[in-house]
Amino acid sequence: MNHEPTSAGQLTGKVALVTGATSGIGEAIARAYAREGAHVILTGRRAELGESVAKQIRADGARAVFLEADLTEPGAPEAVVQAAAEAFGGLDLLVNNAAAFAAGPTHTVTEDDFDRITTLNYRTPFFVTKAALPHLLTNQKSKIVNIGTLGAVKSWAGASVYNSSKAALENLTRTWAIEYGPQGVNVNVISPGIVVDAPMSATVLAQVDVEAHILPTVPARRLCTVRDVADAAIFLAGPGSDYLHGTRILLDGGLTA
Numbered sequence: 001m002n003h004e005p006t007s008a009g010q011l012t013g014k015v016a017l018v019t020g021a022t023s024g025i026g027e028a029i030a031r032a033y034a035r036e037g038a039h040v041i042l043t044g045r046r047a048e049l050g051e052s053v054a055k056q057i058r059a060d061g062a063r064a065v066f067l068e069a070d071l072t073e074p075g076a077p078e079a080v081v082q083a084a085a086e087a088f089g090g091l092d093l094l095v096n097n098a099a100a101f102a103a104g105p106t107h108t109v110t111e112d113d114f115d116r117i118t119t120l121n122y123r124t125p126f127f128v129t130k131a132a133l134p135h136l137l138t139n140q141k142s143k144i145v146n147i148g149t150l151g152a153v154k155s156w157a158g159a160s161v162y163n164s165s166k167a168a169l170e171n172l173t174r175t176w177a178i179e180y181g182p183q184g185v186n187v188n189v190i191s192p193g194i195v196v197d198a199p200m201s202a203t204v205l206a207q208v209d210v211e212a213h214i215l216p217t218v219p220a221r222r223l224c225t226v227r228d229v230a231d232a233a234i235f236l237a238g239p240g241s242d243y244l245h246g247t248r249i250l251l252d253g254g255l256t257a
């Protein structure tokens with residue numbers, strides 16, 4: 001069922017860094033956090049898109065800045081986090097969302113593909129988080145939300161590099177929860193199935209008859225939306241999730257139930 005976004009001010013005054021917020025899920029999370037009262041820092045390579053989203057958020061009355069960066073460049077995670085922490089004075093929330101997909105069975109994967117995907121999906125969140133931790137640890141009440149995938153739990157042919165890189169991020173989620181939970185940082189992961197209105201699903205949706213082959217296997221009888229992911233991301237950033245550490249929210253509409 002569609003529903004209009006509402007705001008309960010759950011994140012009032014929090015400073016949130018959302019990587020990969022120029023489109024899709026990251027954009028939806030940045031907008032949702034802003035509606036909840038957070039000051040948001042958006043990142044991405046497509047400056048025109050990122051500036052436009054930040055401008056719209058500001059027009060709606062929230063505070064937002066866009067930082068242009070290719071997070072796979074050496075030193076970029078540290079530089080982006082530094083600039084983000086300076087934007088509004090500190091950091092309370094980090095969403096590790098930036099990622100890329102590569103399709104194709106393992107025997108067709110090139111070393112370049114492997115390095116590009118694992119660098120962005122695994123190495124980047126590792127070093128963004130490492131750089132953000134000194135800021136997150138200063139206030140004893142911070143949250144890290146990682147964006148994983150259903151594919152880390154239930155894999156499929158043709159996604160070996162992508163799904164395994166996200167499985168690594170899910171494992172980091174649990175390790176970080178153990179390492180930093182005692183110091184007041186909640187670390188959790190949202191793992192969606194196909195998100196029908198987010199760009200990364202385009203390759204899969206172009207190859208599959210969703211009505212015939214996917215929806216009959218999904219108890220919710222619909223695919224995930226960016227709104228579903230943003231709602232879960234608000235929950236994991238807000239006070240309602242204070243007792244969640246190292247948990248996966250599996251947004252699969254019941255597929256694996």
Ligand SMILES: NC(=O)c1ccc[n+]([C@@H]2O[C@H](COP(=O)([O-])OP(=O)(O)OC[C@H]3O[C@@H](n4cnc5c(N)ncnc54)[C@H](OP(=O)(O)O)[C@@H]3O)[C@@H](O)[C@H]2O)c1
Nearest residue numbers: 020022023024025044045046070071098099195198200201
């Ligand atoms: N769509 C789905 O069905 C689905 C399902 C499960 C999980 N997910 C996850 O959801 C997240 C968002 O996916 P999406 O569907 O919303 O796709 P998307 O719109 O392509 O989002 C990817 C984001 O990452 C950024 N990005 C890509 N390469 C980058 C780089 N080298 N440096 C910095 N930023 C980079 C992109 O911005 P620029 O291009 O501007 O750099 C974009 O904002 C990803 O973590 C994905 O794995 C998606």
